[in-house]
């Protein structure tokens with residue numbers, strides 16, 4: 606199996622963590638999707654990572670789809686509850702965490718533009734999405750819907766989203782008034798799969 610991705614992408618990290626936790630051997634193919642020259646589009650016409658190439662040569666992309674494909678392999682631990690409604694709930698939280706990653710990514714791209722071309726309005730819009738998303742996640746921790754155990758697509762995606770906003774310093778004050786989320790991600794970051802997939806420092 607080959608995972609096409611970059612070491613800084615939170616979506617790729619989500620899939621890497623799932624593969625490591627399930628003990629699935631994979632080759633990491635490092636591609637930088639924002640570089641002018643990159644090979645991502647030969648795997649995903651949208652030019653986005655992650656993409657997963659199976660041993661049969663089938664290609665899957667969009668991280669929730671890849672996660673779902675990996676569940677079909679029936680390799681423990683299961684990353685979704687068996688009960689359909691509970692499973693949908695976890696995927697809803699995964700979508701929320703993915704949305705926070707999307708907003709953080711847009712912010713980072715916007716801030717990489719020359720200052721005169723940056724839109725404060727756009728940055729604020731994205732910051733508000735992140736803030737509302739984190740508030741919703743804190744609510745899920747408070748009501749017990751979102752927990753560190755058992756590991757699943759929801760708590761993995763949440764930890765990857767927060768790992769990314771920490772890494773890019775997108776919302777430096779995110780932990781103020783969100784004690785549940787802090788505790789959740791601190792627990793998850795202790796796992797070997799998260800330690801091994803930390804984005805590079807430089």
Ligand SMILES: N[C@@H](CCC(=O)N[C@@H](CS)C(=O)NCC(=O)O)C(=O)O
Nearest residue numbers: 614616638652653654655667668669
């Ligand atoms: N919904 C996609 C989002 C993937 C995504 O946005 N990946 C970024 C890297 S973090 C990317 O490849 N961007 C390249 C581009 O938008 O051209 C997923 O869940 O896989």
